[in-house]
Amino acid sequence: MVDDDPSIVAVISDILAAEGHEVVAAENGQEALAKANGEALVLLDMRMPVLDGWGFARRFRASGKRSPIVVMTAAENASRWAAEIGADGYLAKPFEIDALIAAVERHATKPH
Amino acid sequence: MSAIELVSVLTELIFVLVFLLVAWSAVRRRTRTSIDIALFFGAIAAFIVESRVVTTLGLEQVELVNDVVTILVIAMPYLLLRLVDDFSTVPFVANRLAEAGLLFSAIAFLATVGQPPTSIVLVIVVYFAALATYCAVKFIRAARRSSGVTRRRLEAVAAATLLLGLTILVAGLSPVVPAAAGALDGLVQILALGSAIAYFVGFAPPPILRRAWQEPELRAFLRRAASLPRLPDTPSIVGALQDGAGSTLGARATIGLYDRETNKLRFQDPHGVLPNEIGPSEYLVWRAFETQGAAYYADAARANPGLAPAYRAHGVRSLLIAPISAATERLGALEAYTDHQPVFSEDDLDLVRLLADQAAVILESRSLIDEAARVRAHEQAARLKEDFISAAAHDLKTPLTTLVAQAQFLERRAVTEPSAPPDIAGIRRIVLEARRLSALVVELLDSARLEQGKLVGEREPVDLVELARDITGRETYQGRRITLSADAPVVGSYDPRRIEQALENLVENAVKYSPEASEVRIAIMKRDGLARIDVTDEGIGIPSADLAQIFERFHRGTNVDDRRFAGMGLGLFICKGIVEQHGGRISVDSRVGTGSTFHVVLPLGDTA
Secondary structure, three states: OEOOOHHHHHHHHHHHHHOOOOOOOEOOHHHHHHHOOOOOOEEEEOOOOOOOHHHHHHHHHHOOOOOOEEEEEOOOOHHHHHHHOOOOEEEEOOOOHHHHHHHHHHHOOOOO | OOHHHHHHHHHHHHHHHHHHHHHHHHHHOOOHHHHHHHHHHHHHHHHHHHHHHHHHHOOOOOHHHHHHHHHHHHHHHHHHHHHHHHHOOOOHHHHHHHHHHHHHHHHHHHHOOOOOOHHHHHHHHHHHHHHHHHHHHHHHHHHHHOOHHHHHHHHHHHHHHHHHHHHHHHHHHOOOOHHHHHHHHHHHHHHHHHHHHHHHHHHOOOHHHHHHHHHHHHHHHHHHHOOHHHOOOHHHHHHHHHHHHHHHHOOEEEEEEEEOOOOEEEEOOOOOOOOOEEOOOOOHHHHHHHHOOOEEEOOHHHHOHHHHHHHHHOOOOEEEEEEEEEOOEEEEEEEEEEOOHHHOOOHHHHHHHHHHHHHHHHHHHHHHHHHHHHHHHHHHHHHHHHHHHHHHHHHHHHHHHHHHHHHHHHHHHHHHOOOOOOOHHHHHHHHHHHHHHHHHHHHHHHHHHHHOOOOOOOOEEEEHHHHHHHHHOOHHHOOOEEEEEOOOOOEEEEOHHHHHHHHHHHHHHHHHOOOOOOEEEEEEEEEOOEEEEEEEOOOOOOOHHHHOOOOOOOOOOOOOOOOOOOOOOOHHHHHHHHHHHOOOEEEEEEEOOOEEEEEEEEEOOOOO
């Protein structure tokens, strides 16, 4: 999960860990690119310092990575931004934890 | 025919032509001036025609005709003086002297039989020349006072008059110096020709010449015209238009703008006769405005007898008026006026129409510029508001995301694992984010309160130096190099909470927009009975284009990457509000890439 807000990163990591997922956190797009390693899903904030969501998605796809991306943003136009980067889904902040869990279940690549 | 004879005939023809032209104009428009001009040239023409008729037909001179013509010739200088009086003001003494001279010469001529004695002729010649020179000087003075066509016409008339004086002087001298008579006679012819041409140019200039004369002023006016709509406000534009029209016409000009709501013409600089506002009335300017037709009045007093005394008292004699209209839109009226009659003519109507049209174009573009600025300002305000709403929404939703998710997660765990130890980290997160949210809400409320001017409350003595030391010592700023320079306490009467908020905001910004390794300097001092606070950083700086608006609501520097720096653009707006509601001022010096210094000046207030 990529987000510059440490509180959000912490709570979502806790929630997904409790669901049995392994979470790797990055605070911006650049850090996320460096850490990317065949994840089942990328949870992506859009407005971030250093490298934002748009920049991350472009470079992530350009490097041939296929992991699904779910955009999480507090901006009004979450769906448009998700469409702009060709994301698989989006979560508009603030979201219910059920919505988060459902989005992860739905979009994450299932292990073969 | 010799050359001298040719010159002589030409001179005579020109004088007669001028007479015909001015006589025609006097018939069309009977004013004192036009009649005076016609009389003056009538005298010259009568003399020329009489002597031509006598010499060419070889007739015996008819005594009576000869006497009348002689009297007319003798009256010429006097007529000239009357003419000067029309353009300028001739003192009482000069008028009486001229009359006495006229009487003396008339008696001297009529009393003597045959050729009068040389001494008398000389006296009369000197009287002629002196009067002509005096008139020439008066015409030159009148020319100096005016501009444009009028100036050039008066200059021509002055030259003509001077040449006429010389002609008479030289002609009068030739019988006295018989040896040089031949040469002097040639000189007389040439001087007379010069005088004739100059009079023609001055009193009956052909349209081509008039246009050529108008050109420099008109050209200067048109050149300036393009920049006029950009002047700071409508009064300056109207002032510039009045000056331009005035100098082009060689007169004074005033513009009345039409106010649709009151149905009145409003004058910025009315001449003495005009009130500031004119509604439907007998005023000539209103008539021209209402009929939307340009008008020329050689004598305003005669055209509008009701106001005759006022016109005379304020030196308004000839008037040129043209409506200022853009298509069907009636914008106002241009009025040009002078205190002397013959300055304008019908030909000037075209010019005043042209000037009025130009004024219409300029005023119309001005109102378009104003309209565009209004629309832009409106759009800008709307965009700022929209930006603000989405920024506020974003900033409020971020802590809410943690709050909602964390609270739900805690709830779920409490239900599924009732015996598990409390999630202290999760609970702390809720507290932290709740505080953050509350700070944002307070900021929003502050800005709303500021709008109502209710931000600053009870005041009490506050030491700004101590306050700054307290702020910079906070945990948030650990690891940042913040230096505080102050020699002594600076105590003033302030709302302690608000002044802290303002100072904290400046320090927070300095830290937020500068690299971690850089220094932030705070200087606090008392000078000239005022408290001065400078907060300097070595940060990203503020682009000069943003400086003017940096304290405005929702405005953030264009070089602030809002994905990197959270904020609603309210901090400095609130900061400025706090400072100003304390009676102080805030300003900033900044260079992009070098850093910024915010200067706060606060009155110390009553701290006794």
